[in-house]
Amino acid sequence: MESLHVPDVNPPHFTSTAAAQSRRATAFFVRSSMLCSSWTGVRRCTPASLCSRSSFSREVWSFVNSRSVIARRPMRGVVRAEMFGQLTTGLESAWSKLKGEDTLTKENIVEPMRDIRRALLEADLSLRPSLMLTYIQVSLPVVRRFVQAVSDQAVGTGLIRGVKPDQQMVKIVHDELVKLMGGEVSELVFSKSGPTVILLAGLQGVGKTTVCAKLAYYLKKLGKSCMLIAGDVYRPAAIDQLVILGQQVKVPVYAAGTDVKPAEIARKGLEEAKKQNIDVVIMDTAGRLQIDKTMMDELKEVKRVLNPTEVLLVVDAMTGQEAAALVTTFNLEIGITGAILTKLDGDSRGGAALSVKEVSGKPIKLVGRGERLEDLEPFYPDRMAGRILGMGDVLSFVEKASEVMRQEDAEELQKKIMSAKFDFNDFLKQTRAVARMGSMTRVIGMIPGMGKVTPAQVREAEKSLIVMEAIIEAMTPEERELPELLAESPTRRKRVAQDSGKTEQQVSQLVAQLFQMRVKMKNLMGMMQGGSIPALSNLQDALKADEKAPPGTARRKRRSPSRKQFVESTSSRPSPRGFGSK
Numbered sequence: 001m002e003s004l005h006v007p008d009v010n011p012p013h014f015t016s017t018a019a020a021q022s023r024r025a026t027a028f029f030v031r032s033s034m035l036c037s038s039w040t041g042v043r044r045c046t047p048a049s050l051c052s053r054s055s056f057s058r059e060v061w062s063f064v065n066s067r068s069v070i071a072r073r074p075m076r077g078v079v080r081a082e083m084f085g086q087l088t089t090g091l092e093s094a095w096s097k098l099k100g101e102d103t104l105t106k107e108n109i110v111e112p113m114r115d116i117r118r119a120l121l122e123a124d125l126s127l128r129p130s131l132m133l134t135y136i137q138v139s140l141p142v143v144r145r146f147v148q149a150v151s152d153q154a155v156g157t158g159l160i161r162g163v164k165p166d167q168q169m170v171k172i173v174h175d176e177l178v179k180l181m182g183g184e185v186s187e188l189v190f191s192k193s194g195p196t197v198i199l200l201a202g203l204q205g206v207g208k209t210t211v212c213a214k215l216a217y218y219l220k221k222l223g224k225s226c227m228l229i230a231g232d233v234y235r236p237a238a239i240d241q242l243v244i245l246g247q248q249v250k251v252p253v254y255a256a257g258t259d260v261k262p263a264e265i266a267r268k269g270l271e272e273a274k275k276q277n278i279d280v281v282i283m284d285t286a287g288r289l290q291i292d293k294t295m296m297d298e299l300k301e302v303k304r305v306l307n308p309t310e311v312l313l314v315v316d317a318m319t320g321q322e323a324a325a326l327v328t329t330f331n332l333e334i335g336i337t338g339a340i341l342t343k344l345d346g347d348s349r350g351g352a353a354l355s356v357k358e359v360s361g362k363p364i365k366l367v368g369r370g371e372r373l374e375d376l377e378p379f380y381p382d383r384m385a386g387r388i389l390g391m392g393d394v395l396s397f398v399e400k401a402s403e404v405m406r407q408e409d410a411e412e413l414q415k416k417i418m419s420a421k422f423d424f425n426d427f428l429k430q431t432r433a434v435a436r437m438g439s440m441t442r443v444i445g446m447i448p449g450m451g452k453v454t455p456a457q458v459r460e461a462e463k464s465l466i467v468m469e470a471i472i473e474a475m476t477p478e479e480r481e482l483p484e485l486l487a488e489s490p491t492r493r494k495r496v497a498q499d500s501g502k503t504e505q506q507v508s509q510l511v512a513q514l515f516q517m518r519v520k521m522k523n524l525m526g527m528m529q530g531g532s533i534p535a536l537s538n539l540q541d542a543l544k545a546d547e548k549a550p551p552g553t554a555r556r557k558r559r560s561p562s563r564k565q566f567v568e569s570t571s572s573r574p575s576p577r578g579f580g581s582k
């Protein structure tokens with residue numbers, strides 16, 4: 001029964017320099033932001049914030065971030081497509097209660113603090129109201145400590161000049177959220193000699209087997225060779241699942257069937273990995289419906305045999321703050337080094353991400369945000385805090401964009417954007433690249449200000465994308481390259497409409513949209529590259545002024561003087577008003 005499943009070929013490892021990443025991402029970022037805003041019809045893409053974060057370097061980001069945390073307040077009354085939707089909305093109600101106040105006092109923070117407490121508790125409890133014990137033992141103490149820390153700082157800190165009390169509160173909550181979630185990124189530890197061994201544990205169905213493959217995929221990108229060991233002997237399908245996943249990731253899988261004890265499988269698998277000079281060995285183990293003694297004993301035995309570098313508990317984010325209790329129990333029983341939180345793309349309310357470190361003392365090292373192999377990433381407390389507060393996650397966006405876009409494509413796109421020659425082929429390419437980054441909800445959630453769209457708007461956007469693709473596919477290669485042909489010829493538009501099964505108006509709209517995008521993207525790109533920061537109001541005016549009716553359906557708008565002036569002098573814009581302005 002013992003077998004080693006070796007895949008045919010190894011895919012090349014992905015390497016990219018920071019500079020290349022930045023170039024690719026700049027083009028991609030402008031493009032995706034434009035796409036998202038036009039698809040959803042939501043003008044919350046706050047271009048000033050896009051521009052002010054456009055250099056994509058860590059230094060600039062951290063500088064801007066510290067300011068933007070204060071300067072940008074999430075907007076109210078909008079349902080979020082993001083996982084933290086309810087939590088974010090709850091927190092916003094706290095800021096809104098501080099509007100009009102001149103300073104933060106013990107008295108005026110009482111109400112907002114109550115809102116914050118409620119938002120944090122509801123972040124997970126309304127998901128499983130039956131978990132009263134978890135509520136009393138885990139959630140309440142964590143939330144109490146958090147609220148106390150925020151209150152102490154709110155009344156203890158002097159107001160920063162030019163910063164309103166509600167903005168200052170956002171900043172305090174942001175920093176406390178980062179602290180609560182562990183502060184720094186907790187990197188995976190690699191063994192200095194011999195293979196690094198990662199033992200995965202967890203309850204049934206949390207995503208262990210999937211994580212094995214995702215982790216191998218992730219580590220291969222870091223240049224490590226990997227081997228998987230199939231140790232889930234209670235679910236034969238789990239072995240087959242791992243073998244198939246191993247083939248997909250192109251890593252060998254060691255399996256010995258279901259009749260051998262997991263500890264024995266572990267020992268032999270490790271021997272095999274040593275023989276093959278493998279860098280990282282990842283062991284899958286069986287899950288149970290709940291923690292029981294047999295399971296723990298078996299895990300302890302496997303751990304003893306493997307002497308792993310990392311023991312990671314895979315936890316489902318949907319379990320809310322129960323996750324923190326689980327991590328604590330596993331840590332006490334077998335000793336773990338950290339957790340992997342899966343299904344963060346689901347309908348969880350973020351309770352697990354918030355409390356694991358605080359309750360168990362063990363960090364979340366990685367998070368799973370989808371079912372695809374590439375949907376595993378390091379856990380960044382600061383980025384997560386940004387998402388919770390509705391501020392997007394530019395860095396994750398940049399990284400994802402760099403993965404799906406080739407450098408040459410980015411450079412070509414950049415040139416086309418700058419010369420306003422962006423055509424339907426580029427449109428299609430970009431749309432597909434955005435789709436490869438993950439679900440629309442996820443992509444939108446990463447863009448500052450774009451997290452605030454309703455699920456209905458996301459669905460609408462997805463639908464209109466399908467329509468757009470159908471229309472573009474019905475165009476001739478010439479028409480794709482020269483959209484002017486369509487703009488000038490109603491006969492061509494009619495033919496495209498017929499061939500794509502869409503209406504002429506839809507075709508006209510798409511053509512008009514492409515021309516609008518050319519102007520907008522050129523403006524945004526110019527500013528992002530020039531490094532100048534436009535005044536938000538001017539930029540929004542400019543974007544609005546660009547709107548024109550589809551060809552042949554309405555009169556053209558005249559450019560307003562302010563719009564004209566803006567286009568001509570994009571590189572000499574003043575900085576935004578408010579915090580940080582001179």
Ligand SMILES: Nc1nc2c(ncn2[C@@H]2O[C@H](COP(=O)(O)OP(=O)(O)OP(=O)(O)O)[C@@H](O)[C@H]2O)c(=O)[nH]1
Pocket residue numbers: 202203204205206207208209210211232235238286287288342343344345346368369370371375
């Ligand atoms: N949406 C989403 N689904 C996930 C994620 N991770 C895993 N899944 C799904 O969760 C289901 C269970 O995953 P498995 O990897 O089989 O879970 P397991 O822990 O190995 O299950 P057992 O072997 O029964 O203990 C599968 O359908 C996965 O595709 C994630 O991050 N997001």
